[in-house]
Amino acid sequence: MKILIYGEHRDGQIRKITLENITLARNLGAEFEVLFIGNAADDFKDQVAKYGAGKALFVRDEKLKTYSPDGYAKILMRVVKDRQPDVLLMGATATGKDLGPRVSALLNAPMATDCVQVEMENGQLKLVRPMYAGKVRANLEMNGQPKIVTVRPNVYQASEQPTAAQAEELSVEVPDFKAIVKEIVSGAKEKLDVTEADIIVSGGRGMKGPENWHLIEELADLLGAATGASRAAVDAGWRPHDEQVGQTGKTVSPTLYIAVGISGAIQHLAGMSSSKYIVAINKDPEAPIFKVADYGIVADLFEVVPRMIDELKKMKN
Numbered sequence: 001m002k003i004l005i006y007g008e009h010r011d012g013q014i015r016k017i018t019l020e021n022i023t024l025a026r027n028l029g030a031e032f033e034v035l036f037i038g039n040a041a042d043d044f045k046d047q048v049a050k051y052g053a054g055k056a057l058f059v060r061d062e063k064l065k066t067y068s069p070d071g072y073a074k075i076l077m078r079v080v081k082d083r084q085p086d087v088l089l090m091g092a093t094a095t096g097k098d099l100g101p102r103v104s105a106l107l108n109a110p111m112a113t114d115c116v117q118v119e120m121e122n123g124q125l126k127l128v129r130p131m132y133a134g135k136v137r138a139n140l141e142m143n144g145q146p147k148i149v150t151v152r153p154n155v156y157q158a159s160e161q162p163t164a165a166q167a168e169e170l171s172v173e174v175p176d177f178k179a180i181v182k183e184i185v186s187g188a189k190e191k192l193d194v195t196e197a198d199i200i201v202s203g204g205r206g207m208k209g210p211e212n213w214h215l216i217e218e219l220a221d222l223l224g225a226a227t228g229a230s231r232a233a234v235d236a237g238w239r240p241h242d243e244q245v246g247q248t249g250k251t252v253s254p255t256l257y258i259a260v261g262i263s264g265a266i267q268h269l270a271g272m273s274s275s276k277y278i279v280a281i282n283k284d285p286e287a288p289i290f291k292v293a294d295y296g297i298v299a300d301l302f303e304v305v306p307r308m309i310d311e312l313k314k315m316k317n
């Protein structure tokens with residue numbers, strides 16, 4: 001089994017999902033290499049070697065400094081045709097969602113998106129992906145080559161297993177681009193993205209208004225967590241859309257998800273039910289969030305959250 005991992009990077013940093021996919025490929029016992037397209041730093045090869053990727057491939061060109069959906073897809077297609085992997089592994093991230101289907105169409109290759117389980121059984125790839133907003137889990141096998149698989153971030157933990165680093169510069173004809181991304185307007189730089197966070201504290205309509213959000217932020221700060229929100233909170237303009245968790249927001253899989261004043265509508269659960277531990281704080285004992293919660297606190301959040309903050313502060317001092 002030969003795997004090509006698409007190496008995601010942004011602002012000179014390798015994205016966590018790339019290291020998670022390297023760990024996954026390593027644990028599958030596969031032969032694998034990591035491909036970086038664009039503005040990649042030389043030391044990416046050393047960074048991925050720490051996680052067991054002995055080979056980093058680079059496609060660099062002045063034109064590739066700006067992301068182009070069609071241009072990158074064509075380059076990826078050419079590399080895949082050349083390297084002949086059995087599997088192209090990507091993240092179920094904004095980039096993976098943008099690039100994966102394009103490459104799948106160009107290669108007429110099968111694709112499974114947002115997988116939460118990737119295993120090998122008798123040389124066959126066995127995949128599990130949630131469907132219908134997380135109501136069912138589908139077991140998949142694919143025919144054809146290469147199989148394109150995107151993996152949900154945070155499902156597999158990256159772990160180090162150093163090996164010798166090796167780099168190879170690939171010469172690939174760079175096509176003319178039909179579209180380029182001219183600018184990415186991101187939120188506050190220092191903010192931890194919910195898709196990469198290990199702990200998330202999320203607030204919903206029960207927070208009553210943006211003026212109370214300092215409770216979510218304080219709790220998140222003390223736990224080293226990212227802050228999330230339900231769509232109700234985002235639609236009300238209390239929180240930015242990049243914090244929205246759910247069917248029309250982001251899909252997250254942290255170790256700990258704390259839902260504060262969130263009812264647990266199916267569309268919210270679609271984005272967070274694969275979290276390892278879910279803690280719900282809600283004053284309504286019948287709230288559906290309690291059906292998925294590992295720990296439930298039936299209480300007024302305005303009493304419980306300040307107490308949690310106080311206790312955590314005491315523990316820290």
Ligand SMILES: Cc1cc2nc3c(=O)[nH]c(=O)nc-3n(C[C@H](O)[C@H](O)[C@H](O)COP(=O)(O)OP(=O)(O)OC[C@H]3O[C@@H](n4cnc5c(N)ncnc54)[C@H](O)[C@@H]3O)c2cc1C
Pocket residue numbers: 203204205206207229230231232233244245246247248249250260261262263264265266267268271281282283284287299300301302
């Ligand atoms: C097509 C579609 C897509 C959608 N996509 C998303 C999505 O991506 N993400 C998403 O979140 N939603 C999504 N929704 C909306 C979803 O259906 C719900 O309306 C939304 O999740 C509700 O948000 P909420 O839980 O914050 O609010 P509510 O459902 O109003 O729940 C508020 C909760 O707070 C509790 N509460 C109130 N006061 C307190 C207090 N003082 N202490 C403790 N608890 C308190 C209440 O008991 C209640 O359970 C989508 C809907 C549709 C139709």
